[in-house]
């Protein structure tokens with residue numbers, strides 16, 4: 001058979017918190033796999049989303065973002081991100097066109113200059129919120145600081161120009177095999193996605209009262225004993241202080257129940273089966289700064305695997 005050659009490669013998505021990285025991944029894949037929230041800094045792990053079409057396969061790496069690290073965990077994540085950027089085929093630097101160019105963007109560009117020869121596409125997101133006249137000076141401003149291989153304005157939310165972006169990505173990717181089966185959209189085990197969905201519900205429902213430092217660990221995910229077509233999930237929500245535990249549990253357990261209910265609906269959609277969730281809340285003080293705890297939460301150096 002005369003098989004057409006496919007292209008494939010790894011693409012890192014970087015950008016300041018809240019610029020729309022998760023929204024873009026979800027738009028590309030058409031399903032909910034990366035966490036979305038209107039709060040900054042909710043993506044902590046590398047989420048790999050896998051897009052396959054007749055041209056080939058794009059493996060997206062959603063990095064935790066580049067910013068001045070404040071804690072040990074922050075420093076760790078920053079190193080993880082910088083190492084990743086050396087290894088990928090392309091970097092998508094996502095920015096929010098409604099935000100003024102400031103020190104945050106300058107910091108990212110400085111890092112890009114110092115660490116990598118990987119081509120960088122500047123992706124100007126949220127163009128649905130500005131006029132074309134407003135967009136041009138923004139493009140000029142970014143051009144002054146860095147020689148981007150491409151500059152592509154999109155709206156991740158509305159889907160504008162996202163197909164152009166995909167074409168431009170394929171343009172730069174080398175010929176290569178499909179690394180993953182074509183129906184696979186994420187490399188992470190379902191457990192990770194489930195934990196992220198629960199975390200998303202907590203952040204959305206508790207608003208400003210609970211910090212992003214909470215962690216969710218799915219301890220088990222098994223078919224139900226009575227009905228094997230159902231899935232029973234047991235997960236622990238880790239907080240830093242007892243007061244946060246109170247907020248998450250809520251009056252008469254109402255908040256925790258609502259978190260579980262909303263997460264269940266999303267997870268049922270993800271897994272395509274009926275789901276039961278049991279949630280616990282535990283206090284682990286100041287886990288951000290305790291190295292030995294990082295491993296518990298799945299933060300480890302690549303060499304350790």
Ligand SMILES: Nc1nc2c(ncn2[C@@H]2O[C@H](COP(=O)(O)OP(=O)(O)OP(=O)(O)O)[C@@H](O)[C@H]2O)c(=O)[nH]1
Pocket residue numbers: 015016017018019020021022023024035036037038039040041042043065125126127128129154155156157158
């Ligand atoms: N109007 C508009 N809003 C957008 C667009 N893309 C993302 N948003 C909104 O911006 C907010 C942040 O989007 P996310 O996708 O969570 O951002 P993120 O970069 O993944 O954020 P972190 O996970 O914190 O790094 C959400 O409220 C999105 O709905 C867009 O193209 N247009």
